[in-house]
Amino acid sequence: MLYGREFTGVMNMEKVILKSFYVSNFKSFKDEISFTTEIDYSKKEYLERNTFEEKEEVYNKVSYIYGANGSGKTNFCRAIGWLKSIIALSPIIAFNVKSL
Numbered sequence: 001m002l003y004g005r006e007f008t009g010v011m012n013m014e015k016v017i018l019k020s021f022y023v024s025n026f027k028s029f030k031d032e033i034s035f036t037t038e039i040d041y042s043k044k045e046y047l048e049r050n051t052f053e054e055k056e057e058v059y060n061k062v063s064y065i066y067g068a069n070g071s072g073k074t075n076f077c078r079a080i081g082w083l084k085s086i087i088a089l090s091p092i093i094a095f096n097v098k099s100l
Contacts (some may be wrong), residue, residue: 017054021083028076035076037063 016035024032037059039051051058065073 016087017059019057019059021080023076027052027080028072029075029079033072033076035063035065049071057061 019038020034020036022034023029031084032045039047039060041047047058052061055061065076068072076078
């Protein structure tokens with residue numbers, strides 16, 4: 001299953017914020033894994049320089065994925081790519097359904 005629980009933004013993709021992303025049963029991911037851009041308040045020395053605020057929520061400017069070879073980094077990026085495609089195509093699909 002591929003889904004973004006908290007994907008916020010406008011449909012034309014001008015400004016989209018990926019708050020968190022969860023994926024399971026996709027390529028090498030049987031169990032659910034997660035990714036978030038929400039800040040870690042325990043790292044207070046980095047909060048001012050490395051965060052931004054949008055609609056009263058604070059996010060990291062930079063997030064990263066790391067792991068051993070073969071651990072699924074590329075498949076995770078592919079999962080995010082699938083989500084991006086689904087969101088980008090959703091207005092087209094909705095238009096075609098209305099036309100039927």
